[in-house]
Amino acid sequence: AQRVTQPEKLLSVFKGAPVELKCNYSYSGSPELFWYVQYSRQRLQLLLRHISRESIKGFTADLNKGETSFHLKKPFAQEEDSAMYYCALKENSGYSTLTFGKGTMLLVSP
Amino acid sequence: EPEVTQTPSHQVTQMGQEVILRCVPISNHLYFYWYRQILGQKVEFLVSFYNNEISEKSEIFDDQFSVERPDGSNFTLKIRSTKLEDSAMYFCASSAGVNEKLFFGSGTQLSVL
Numbered sequence: 001a002q003r004v005t006q007p008e009k010l011l012s013v014f015k016g017a018p019v020e021l022k023c024n025y026s027y028s029g030s031p032e033l034f035w036y037v038q039y040s041r042q043r044l045q046l047l048l049r050h051i052s053r054e055s056i057k058g059f060t061a062d063l064n065k066g067e068t069s070f071h072l073k074k075p076f077a078q079e080e081d082s083a084m085y086y087c088a089l090k091e092n093s094g095y096s097t098l099t100f101g102k103g104t105m106l107l108v109s110p
Numbered sequence: 111e112p113e114v115t116q117t118p119s120h121q122v123t124q125m126g127q128e129v130i131l132r133c134v135p136i137s138n139h140l141y142f143y144w145y146r147q148i149l150g151q152k153v154e155f156l157v158s159f160y161n162n163e164i165s166e167k168s169e170i171f172d173d174q175f176s177v178e179r180p181d182g183s184n185f186t187l188k189i190r191s192t193k194l195e196d197s198a199m200y201f202c203a204s205s206a207g208v209n210e211k212l213f214f215g216s217g218t219q220l221s222v223l
Contacts, residue, residue: 042216045214097143097166098212099155103153
């Protein structure tokens with residue numbers, strides 16, 4: 001069965017500091033990986049997906065199949081980045097079911 | 111941007127009662143989902159629905175649960191005989207296609223007393 005692990009419950013940084021939110025997965029096939037974000041009192045929304053290879057709000061994530069990781073990075077954190085971040089995996093099987101990690105709360109202090 | 115809407119935002123019920131959680135997916139979407147998140151735990155998949163039938167369900171989605179699309183706009187999750195451990199935030203989501211982006215609702219917080 002697939003699994004997504006986010007080892008940190010909370011990551012606290014100062015504004016302007018680099019950020020890396022860790023995500024590791026276990027899946028025997030070739031998965032699709034996502035990062036979802038939930039800002040305070042807002043709904044869960046897609047931040048980025050690995051197949052898009054894009055940067056959203058300064059965030060990037062590279063799928064490393066050797067290390068089975070999909071860490072989320074941003075070189076200079078902003079206060080408005082404070083939110084709950086969830087890594088999620090989708091099987092490449094035709095279904096769109098997502099398996100989520102437990103999430104990491106990112107707090108960016110001024 | 112169009113949104114998935116969920117009602118109510120909070121639902122309190124007594125153990126053993128039935129509850130119906132309601133969702134209005136985005137109008138041109140074809141795939142509908144329910145996820146739930148117990149406090150402090152991960153978001154968990156419950157069920158997906160396409161073409162008026164369940165396409166996939168998790169182990170959590172047992173006989174206590176059912177889903178329905180009673181008309182062209184609503185998508186409901188019914189929980190029969192609620193248990194304390196059903197207390198969670200329930201999220202509805204929809205997508206235009208199986209490989210398309212999921213749009214989530216803001217959730218219904220269910221509290222079973």
